[in-house]
Amino acid sequence: MDSLIYSLNATVPVFLVIVAGYILKRVGMLNDVFVKCANKFNFNVTLPALLFADLSATDIIGDFDLKYILFCAVVTVAAFLLLWVGARIFLKNRTLIGEFVQAAYRSSAAVLGVAFIQNIYGDSGMAPVMIIGCVPLFNIFAVLVLTFEGGEGKSGMEHIRKSLINIVKNPIIIAIACGVAVSLLRINFPEIIDKTLLSFAKMASPLALIAIGAGFEGKKAVSKIKTSAVAAAVKLIALPAIFIPIAVKMGFRDQALVALIIMLGSPTTPSSYIMAKNMGHEGVLTSSTVVMTTLFSSLTLTFWIFIARYFGLIA
Numbered sequence: 001m002d003s004l005i006y007s008l009n010a011t012v013p014v015f016l017v018i019v020a021g022y023i024l025k026r027v028g029m030l031n032d033v034f035v036k037c038a039n040k041f042n043f044n045v046t047l048p049a050l051l052f053a054d055l056s057a058t059d060i061i062g063d064f065d066l067k068y069i070l071f072c073a074v075v076t077v078a079a080f081l082l083l084w085v086g087a088r089i090f091l092k093n094r095t096l097i098g099e100f101v102q103a104a105y106r107s108s109a110a111v112l113g114v115a116f117i118q119n120i121y122g123d124s125g126m127a128p129v130m131i132i133g134c135v136p137l138f139n140i141f142a143v144l145v146l147t148f149e150g151g152e153g154k155s156g157m158e159h160i161r162k163s164l165i166n167i168v169k170n171p172i173i174i175a176i177a178c179g180v181a182v183s184l185l186r187i188n189f190p191e192i193i194d195k196t197l198l199s200f201a202k203m204a205s206p207l208a209l210i211a212i213g214a215g216f217e218g219k220k221a222v223s224k225i226k227t228s229a230v231a232a233a234v235k236l237i238a239l240p241a242i243f244i245p246i247a248v249k250m251g252f253r254d255q256a257l258v259a260l261i262i263m264l265g266s267p268t269t270p271s272s273y274i275m276a277k278n279m280g281h282e283g284v285l286t287s288s289t290v291v292m293t294t295l296f297s298s299l300t301l302t303f304w305i306f307i308a309r310y311f312g313l314i315a
Contacts, residue, residue, distance in 0.1 A: 014267070015294045017206060021213020030214045038211040043278040046204035047271050048175030051135070053201040055179030056187075058128040065129050068256060072133025072263060075243050079105045079264075080141045083234065096227060096285050098149030099276050102142045103289035104231040105239070108269040109134055109262060130259040136176045142272065143167050146279040172275070208270035212287045215277075221288040228288035231268075235293050236300040240265040244304065254314050261304045267293035 024030045083104050087097045109131060147163040167173050189197075221228070240261060247260050268290045277283040308314045 012298065014205075014209060015291070017209040018213040018216070018291055018294065021210035022216050023213075024210070025214035025216075030210075032215075035211050035215040038207055039215075039274050039277045042204060042208050042211065042271075042274045044171050046200050046207060047274060048171045049197055049200035050204040051139075051172060052175040052179040052182075053197055054131065055135075055176060056182040058131065058179075058183055060128075060132060060180065060183045063129045063132070065126075067250075068126065068129050068252070069133040071247065071250065071252070072130050072260070073137060075246075075260075075264070076105070076134045076137045076141070079239055079243070080137075080145075084145060091227070093227070094149075095282075096224070098146040099281050099283070099285040100227060100231050101145045101149070102272050102276065103228075103268045103286050104234040106138045106142060106269055106272045107134075107235070107263055107266040109138070109266060126255040126259040127262075130263050132180075134263055136173075136180075138269075139170070139172045139176060139275075140167060142275050143170050143173065143279075146276060146281060150280055166279075172271075205270060208274055212270055212273050212290055215273075215283065216287055216291070217284055220282075220284040221291075224285045224288060228285055228292055231285070231289045232292040232296065235268055235289070236265055236297055240300075240304050244308075248313060257308060257314055258305070261301070261308065265297070265301055265304050267297040 021030070025035075080101070083101045084097075087100050091097055091100060143166050144163050147166050243264055244257075244261060247257060252260060268286070270290055273283055273286045273290055276286045305314070
């Protein structure tokens with residue numbers, strides 16, 4: 001019961017902020033211009049600030065665990081490639097491939113990972129190591145799939161060239177690279193800079209959720225409900241069911257296993273909607289999947305944590 005209550009406390013407020021954005025748009029307090037500006041502001045300022053702050057504050061050298069980082073990275077790569085190949089084979093609407101793949105593999109690992117582990121163990125534990133292993137890849141792969149599946153009819157070499165340019169220019173990728181560099185060089189900013197940076201970082205998730213709710217298009221979402229449901233099922237059920245047993249076989253337990261459960265089974269991150277919209281995609285499938293995974297993750301995450309505790313895999 002405690003796990004269920006905690007999961008509900010972690011996910012329901014997120015869902016309610018999305019609902020608030022939807023209501024505020026319907027009563028006329030927010031409009032399409034706000035949604036467009038908020039998405040652009042999040043993509044270029046608040047989300048990069050959040051990722052930079054998280055990574056620069058992580059002791060990459062002190063927390064370095066090669067086996068664990070490699071496992072997180074390999075799982076991320078495998079999930080991404082399997083989903084991309086599967087989407088190209090089974091998804092009839094080719095324009096949805098990029099959004100589907102991103103929404104189905106990309107977790108709220110950085111935000112929920114730390115929160116869950118702190119709640120259970122009192123500190124962030126293995127969450128920073130998990131973040132190092134997967135979050136940079138989450139963002140790089142998102143740029144790749146959203147670029148290649150942009151439906152612009154470009155040649156293979158043109159896609160590759162555009163993808164490389166997008167990766168180099170992407171503010172999220174730049175923030176990740178700078179955050180890792182600052183951590184490795186052990187640079188300490190003055191308090192006034194840290195607090196300013198954190199002020200922007202704290203805006204990222206709430207503003208993204210408000211924008212998702214305000215930009216949510218019910219009729220279009222209903223037309224893509226089956227695809228969204230599949231993406232949500234993959235995100236919350238299929239990926240954990242495939243990779244958590246492998247993690248157990250490799251000997252990961254306690255904080256390490258909890259962090260992997262979060263990496264694999266947490267809701268689709270709201271930043272995926274920001275990236276989809278800012279890279280020329282419609283965003284309806286992504287926002288629908290964010291809403292759906294946020295709503296149901298309190299039950300599925302509780303289930304995975306309960307199973308792990310039942311078999312004595314986490315203390």
